[in-house]
Amino acid sequence: MPELPEVETIRRGLERVLVGRVVQHVEVSEKRSCTVSSQELAAAIVGAQVETVSRHGKLLIIGLDNALSLLTHLRMTGQLIFKAADVDTGLEASGAFPDKWESDFGGGYPNQSFIGNLPDKTTRIIFTFSDGSHLYFNDQRKFGYVKPVPTGEVQLDDFVASLGPEPLDPCFSAEDFAARLPKGSKRSVKSVLLDQSTVTGIGNIYADESLFLARILPSRTVASLTRSEITALYAAIRSCMEQSIADGGSTMKDYVDSEGLRGEYLDLHATVFNRAGLPCRVCGAPIRKTKVAGRGTHYCENCQK
Ligand SMILES: [Zn+2]
Structure with a gap:
């Protein structure tokens, strides 16, 4: 299981490529990997823009501009892999999208999924963004999850509420x-x-x-x-x-x-x-x-x- 520094490293990478992107489509192919159905998740997040990528302990929190957050836990074998759009849309050249969005990357459990074609047999959720890029949530053993919660209620989530303070929080003495x-x-x-x-x-x-x-x-x-x-x-x-x-x-x-x-x-x-x-x-x-x-x-x- 990744520990806090690994999850922080992933958070920084995700923040770099996800913030500003707009969700165009989402598909959940494994019930255990999301707390709501594919249709419910789509109804909740399609059209929303990613505003923040934060972390509490080993939990990643993707904040959207519609006051919803996606709590994401990688657990044992979870991965988040971002793939930039295959085709050059020309939008980068027009300045509509920043250059930093051009790069692929992934974080989490190391296996062939990082270098193979996606989706693969471990892919549980696919987020498609408005420029044709994708974020794949892969999880071989299906212990990880994505859970949408109202941003104002993140601290009330049962799992979040069970966690002690963040050791690196400047307020933690x-x-x-x-x-x-x-x-x-x-x-x-x-x-x-x-x-x-x-x-x-x-x-x-x-x-x-x-x-x-x-x-x-x-x-x-x-x-x-x-x-x-x-x-x-x-x-x-x-x-x-x-x-x-x-x-x-x-x-x-x-x-x-x-x-x-x-x-x-x-x-x-x-x-x-x-x-x-x-x-x-x-x-x-x-x-x-x-x-x-x-x-x-x-x-x-x-x-x-
Ligand atoms: Zn010694």
Whole structure:
């Protein structure tokens, strides 16, 4: 599953090519991939223009100018692939459309769909825009979805309401983070970080990396954390996320970003994740791998207390 930095990378790519486009046609070919029928979705969005592409945790939010938003979750195998119009309409030359709209790209689960012809057998929803370009929502395993909701009610959506704050939100402080940790809890700090109601968007990679950066063992209970450790963990989460976004995301299982490029975070900056047996980049001791909260967990027993 993509983590927050990967979804942010996709958001930036989508924002670049979708904003300003007008939906001309939409077709849902898999019921599980959309919360409403093909006809209902068409009635709701045909003729509307894309105004914004935002994100809450791993949820992408495509805002339209008719006060409707499309909540889009890629889950395990979802992809969003944009294809510019095949034929040169001449409209670009006339200045009617900006040059940036000329490029194709895709983001999400990496497979052949990025380079093959679309639609293919994993295509669940096709959005066609007024210039003949398309956005394909592909999802091999059908766990992802598109859900139209009134823009004013996005925060009331059950899933959105279940999520904790965005770790990179400038308003999210170390005090807010401390207040969201279950006080006196015997749960491991790693499991609490993975719980999307604590802070949204932290998955296995960034939980391990943040805990290393904060020098905290993943198996420690929340109750055992000192105030200064909590502050260090808060700073570490933000720092890992920001670094990964700067690197274009992580490359686990050849994860590709919105332009089909592989992110470089794991190669360049990850200190413990996927490095079991390799020397710690700080002290040289071998990185250990164990299970915490049911997930493969990487740590340095020398650097982390
Ligand atoms: Zn170490």
